[in-house]
Each structure stands twice: as C-alpha cells, then as structure tokens.
Amino acid sequence: MTRPTATRQRPLSPHISVYKWPITMTMSILHRVTGGALYFGTLLVALWLVAAATSEDTFNLVNAFFGSWFGRLVLFGYTWALLHHMLGGIRHLIWDTGAGLEKHTASKIAWVTVIASVTLTLLVWIAGYLLR
Template sequence: MAEPNPSPLAAEARRPLSPHLQVYRLTLTMMMSGIHRITGMGLYLGTLLLAWWLIAAATDAASFETVSWVISSIIGRLILLGFTWALFTHMLGGVRHFIWDAGRGMEHPEREYLAHMTIWGGLALTLIVWIIAYAVR
C-alpha cells in the first residue's frame, strides 16, 4: 500500500531551513547594511527633536527655554552627538549605495574599502563638526 500524502504542515516541517545562518559569515558590508537602517531610524527620531525645537521657538520663550535646557544637558548633547554621527554615517552610506548603483565598487577590495570609509568618514565628519561648533561657541 502507498503511504498517505502528508499534511501540508508536515511537508513544511521537512523543508530545509534557510542556510543564511549556517553558510554565510558576517561581513562588514552586512553590518553596514544594518547600521544604515539603524541610523535611518535615529535620523527619524532626531528629526522629531528638531521639530520640537522649531515648534518651541515659534511658540514662546518658556517653551524654547525648556527645549534649550534639555538639549544643552549632558544627555541632550549625547543625543545630538549621536544624531550628528547618524546623519554623516547615513549620508556616506547613501553615497556608497550611489557608487554601487553606478556599477562601481562591487568587487571585494573596493566593497570593504567603501564600508571602512563609511565608518571612519562618519566618525571624522562628526568630530570635525563638533570641534568647529565648540570653537565657534
């Protein structure tokens, strides 16, 4: 006698799992993909902070004073530092994707070089902006 057809759930249970966790090793470009998404979310939250500042500036002095106090606190400055880093890192990630869209930088050494330049460029630009901001202040 022939065996009965297995149920669809049993067939799904026998299907091989995606090999991404077993076969692929984590690379810098994979990590940069995640960082690009995280910085995008951070920019969204930072834009809400910017909107709060603009709305407070448009309403009254007390509201603006509250926002200024929050932003000038240690935590506020750390948030602004993170926002600055996210802005530059996300921007350089976009430049990296633009280079890839042009058909360049897809081979191994160039891919890694672009990923490193995104990381170090974001840190360097953040440092430059904060040094200039404190020098002008």
C-alpha cells in the same frame, strides 16, 4: 512513524552567532538603523522649532534639555547618524554606477564610510565648540 535522532544536536537554521559579520553586512544594517534614528532626530528638530515659535519659556526648557549632558549625547548621536547615513547613501550611489562592487573594494568603501562618519562627526562638534 518516528524520525531517527541525529548523533549531534544541530540548529534548524543558521544562528546569527555562526557567521562572521562582514563589514558590508554591518554597514547595511547600520544604514537601516541610522535611517530609523533620523526619524526620531527629525522629531527633536521639529520640537525645537515648535518651542521657538511658542514662547521664550518653552524654548528655554527645550534648550536646557539639549544643553544637558544627555541632550548633547542625543545630538551627538543624531549628528553621527546623519553623516553616516549620508555617506552610506553615497556608497550606494557609487554602487548604482556599477563601480566598487568587487568584494575587496566594497569592503574598503565600507571601512571608509565608518572612518569618515566618525571623523566628520568629531569635526562638526569641534567646529561648533570653537565657533561658540
């Protein structure tokens, strides 16, 4: 027995392009992504510590990588991921108390998380540059 065909083609399930991504959904995804990125970044910190304990040549090699434009870009991304993930954790801690769960408030807190993580990352890097 054949099924009658629909008059228009419809997807079997909603596609990602159908939905407008609310900021809270975006922050949830970013929180998970930054958590994963922190695993990689922590391996880089461990590599730096092992290089420091190994030899001066190894340490200089690793420092040369971190001092390159690509290494600094990786470190900048790691700094942002660390701060963004921390602020996302604070956001979840606030929600765990039962506060800020209203849709409008949750969206505001999510935007504060984005703005604060970018601002704090820039402040950390500016302070690091000024204190060199």
